[in-house]
Amino acid sequence: MSGNGGDRGRVATIFDVARVAGVSHQTVSRVLNDLPNVRPATRERVVEAIAELRYVPSQAARALVTRRSRTIGLVATGLPDFGPASTVRAVNESARDAGYAVITMSLAGAEVPSLRSAAEMLIRQAVEAIVLVVDERAALRAFDGWELGVPLVAVASANRDRALRVAIDQYRGARAAVSHLLDLGHRDIRHIAGPAGSMDAEERLRGWQESLVEAEAPLTEPLRGDWSPDSGFRAGQRLLADGVPGAVFVASDQMAVGLLHALATAGLRVPEDVSVVGFDDIPEAAHLSPPLTTLRQDFVGLGQDAMAAVLAILQDDQSPRYPEPRLPQLILRSSTRPV
Amino acid sequence: MSGNGGDRGRVATIFDVARVAGVSHQTVSRVLNDLPNVRPATRERVVEAIAELRYVPSQAARALVTRRSRTIGLVATGLPDFGPASTVRAVNESARDAGYAVITMSLAGAEVPSLRSAAEMLIRQAVEAIVLVVDERAALRAFDGWELGVPLVAVASANRDRALRVAIDQYRGARAAVSHLLDLGHRDIRHIAGPAGSMDAEERLRGWQESLVEAEAPLTEPLRGDWSPDSGFRAGQRLLADGVPGAVFVASDQMAVGLLHALATAGLRVPEDVSVVGFDDIPEAAHLSPPLTTLRQDFVGLGQDAMAAVLAILQDDQSPRYPEPRLPQLILRSSTRPV
DNA sequence: GGGTGGGGATCGGGGAGCAAG
DNA sequence: ACTTGCTCCCCGATCCCCACC
Numbered sequence: 001m002s003g004n005g006g007d008r009g010r011v012a013t014i015f016d017v018a019r020v021a022g023v024s025h026q027t028v029s030r031v032l033n034d035l036p037n038v039r040p041a042t043r044e045r046v047v048e049a050i051a052e053l054r055y056v057p058s059q060a061a062r063a064l065v066t067r068r069s070r071t072i073g074l075v076a077t078g079l080p081d082f083g084p085a086s087t088v089r090a091v092n093e094s095a096r097d098a099g100y101a102v103i104t105m106s107l108a109g110a111e112v113p114s115l116r117s118a119a120e121m122l123i124r125q126a127v128e129a130i131v132l133v134v135d136e137r138a139a140l141r142a143f144d145g146w147e148l149g150v151p152l153v154a155v156a157s158a159n160r161d162r163a164l165r166v167a168i169d170q171y172r173g174a175r176a177a178v179s180h181l182l183d184l185g186h187r188d189i190r191h192i193a194g195p196a197g198s199m200d201a202e203e204r205l206r207g208w209q210e211s212l213v214e215a216e217a218p219l220t221e222p223l224r225g226d227w228s229p230d231s232g233f234r235a236g237q238r239l240l241a242d243g244v245p246g247a248v249f250v251a252s253d254q255m256a257v258g259l260l261h262a263l264a265t266a267g268l269r270v271p272e273d274v275s276v277v278g279f280d281d282i283p284e285a286a287h288l289s290p291p292l293t294t295l296r297q298d299f300v301g302l303g304q305d306a307m308a309a310v311l312a313i314l315q316d317d318q319s320p321r322y323p324e325p326r327l328p329q330l331i332l333r334s335s336t337r338p339v
Numbered sequence: 340m341s342g343n344g345g346d347r348g349r350v351a352t353i354f355d356v357a358r359v360a361g362v363s364h365q366t367v368s369r370v371l372n373d374l375p376n377v378r379p380a381t382r383e384r385v386v387e388a389i390a391e392l393r394y395v396p397s398q399a400a401r402a403l404v405t406r407r408s409r410t411i412g413l414v415a416t417g418l419p420d421f422g423p424a425s426t427v428r429a430v431n432e433s434a435r436d437a438g439y440a441v442i443t444m445s446l447a448g449a450e451v452p453s454l455r456s457a458a459e460m461l462i463r464q465a466v467e468a469i470v471l472v473v474d475e476r477a478a479l480r481a482f483d484g485w486e487l488g489v490p491l492v493a494v495a496s497a498n499r500d501r502a503l504r505v506a507i508d509q510y511r512g513a514r515a516a517v518s519h520l521l522d523l524g525h526r527d528i529r530h531i532a533g534p535a536g537s538m539d540a541e542e543r544l545r546g547w548q549e550s551l552v553e554a555e556a557p558l559t560e561p562l563r564g565d566w567s568p569d570s571g572f573r574a575g576q577r578l579l580a581d582g583v584p585g586a587v588f589v590a591s592d593q594m595a596v597g598l599l600h601a602l603a604t605a606g607l608r609v610p611e612d613v614s615v616v617g618f619d620d621i622p623e624a625a626h627l628s629p630p631l632t633t634l635r636q637d638f639v640g641l642g643q644d645a646m647a648a649v650l651a652i653l654q655d656d657q658s659p660r661y662p663e664p665r666l667p668q669l670i671l672r673s674s675t676r677p678v
Numbered sequence: 679g680g681g682t683g684g685g686g687a688t689c690g691g692g693g694a695g696c697a698a699g
Numbered sequence: 700a701c702t703t704g705c706t707c708c709c710c711g712a713t714c715c716c717c718a719c720c
């Protein structure tokens with residue numbers, strides 16, 4: 001059912017188009033590249049010939065001579081969670097709008113060797129830039145002092161870094177979460193953090209700590225999860241072993257799902273017994289029991305920022321300025337209440 | 340801080356490597372392509388020269404002459420939900436293991452024009468095959484009778500189709516869900532389906548209907564959602580307007596989250612008043628209240644099947660056989676109970 | 679002088695043919 | 700027989716120079 005088109009696999013070249021259109025290959029090239037000095041009628045004939053032959057210019061040949069692949073690379077680590085997946089998607093769409101194709105390398109872990117080999121594979125594919133969507137600080141370090149030969153844009157919330165970087169301000173988001181609880185009169189606010197080594201987790205943890213210190217509220221040991229609901233559940237159980245806190249700031253909505261489960265299992269009500277604030281605003285957040293108060297992140301905007309940065313570098317080659325981090329937005333629902 | 344390596348942008352070619360290694364470019368090429376008849380000592384010198392010059396073969400030049408880009412295309416539609424995102428990820432990893440780079444085109448909608456232009460962009464990039472990760476039947480039809488020139492593998496659950504296709508058996512999964520409820524003694528089993536036009540939704544709907552018919556249980560009008568928790572919540576409200584059913588089979592866990600919310604809001608308990616079965620087994624499912632009984636799909640295995648099919652075609656060029664659809668697995672938790 | 683054609687170099691490798699160590 | 704080098708063409712575009720109308 002799949003006729004080979006009869007051409008025995010041979011595809012049309014620019015010369016075939018020229019012959020059919022009755023012009024020179026030179027003129028076809030002018031049309032292809034939108035160069036001036038082509039009479040409309042001539043252009044028309046060329047366009048028709050292209051359609052008739054179903055001619056597709058060889059990207060390889062063009063890339064060879066122009067030294068531009070019209071392609072960028074994307075390295076993503078971790079699980080395909082809602083946030084990163086949305087950001088990756090947005091980078092993809094923005095890139096396409098700008099005429100770039102995106103080659104994606106997704107890695108389960110963030111080991112330096114696999115990161116490097118992924119990047120090398122991208123370099124071999126002649127990508128013009130690489131976008132990193134990573135959360136692990138170690139993943140970023142894999143690129144430290146490594147001259148790739150192409151610009152690198154990191155989507156990462158490291159608080160100090162010389163590399164070009166776009167981010168959402170996790171620190172201020174966390175402060176907003178804790179402020180909200182403080183404003184409600186809570187003092188014993190515990191924290192379920194993300195995994196050690198996660199830049200987002202560290203920034204949120206720092207925001208939580210500093211807010212408590214400034215408010216002179218008691219500082220406790222944070223619990224650790226790995227972003228998964230399972231880990232949130234287990235952290236919740238460990239947390240309850242220390243007694244019932246007035247409020248918990250959870251570093252992600254997914255972990256909050258697990259925490260809510262642990263609280264319910266222990267016979268505790270939210271928000272009557274415990275107030276809970278999450279982070280991310282995943283689509284499920286509004287429908288948990290109770291609906292979760294959380295911090296919304298603009299993952300799509302983040303991806304767009306990343307691609308905008310890439311385009312800026314590709315054009316000017318200078319300008320190490322990057323956009324201000326976006327601010328998460330507090331979404332009030334029903335999982336918190338005054339003391 | 341980004342020294343240009345001193346080479347003024349010029350990169351090493353195969354001839355540079357040959358000169359440094361003191362051999363001919365011919366020999367370098369032999370080494371690069373693992374051809375026989377190269378003395379180990381010579382190979383060694385070449386490898387060293389490559390490392391010293393940080394030489395990277397030009398993929399463009401190689402593709403030009405070999406007519407192989409070592410690249411495959413991936414078109415994905417819809418939101419970056421857990422299932423599709425996991426599958427896409429798995430395709431990426433399997434491809435990398437096989438030495439292929441993946442160019443991804445993600446589309447929010449599934450309109451024919453954007454699908455076609457995405458595919459054309461992939462063709463221009465000279466991909467050797469295209470993988471479709473789509474749910475909308477219309478998206479599949481955009482490729483009907485269109486001779487792309489490259490093999491196409493669809494990850495889609497259409498029940499009748501001549502294209503090469505890998506899938507999870509949605510129909511049988513739905514039957515397992517309904518059987519479970521039937522076995523518990525339920526007779527009035529309602530269904531919250533996915534959006535019209537979704538192949539997965541149609542298959543699950545069909546499984547629900549046929550199971551009920553065979554069991555001579557009452558058939559009702561299914562509700563419709565769009566996979567989102569919000570839509571599940573609204574469908575739940577509409578459903579309750581008809582009265583309280585004994586059980587509900589929801590076409591996705593995400594929508595089940597919304598349904599649980601609607602039921603709780605109405606003062607109904609799960610499973611005491613209503614039994615609920617979901618579909619997908621998202622990571623949150625085990626921690627909802629109550630923990631959700633659902634059908635687990637092997638999204639990663641699905642992605643691997645897709646890539647395996649691609650490789651099979653790329654090698655053989657024949658063999659329109661494809662793997663048997665995988666079966667979803669019933670995961671029993673606490674959202675169902677006997678009448 | 680705007681529109682067009684012809685010829686040829688070039689990009690960076692793959693590979694054939696043949697000679698030679 | 701095995702290993703290696705040389706020379707030259709090829710892939711399919713871009714682009715430059717120059718001529719022509």
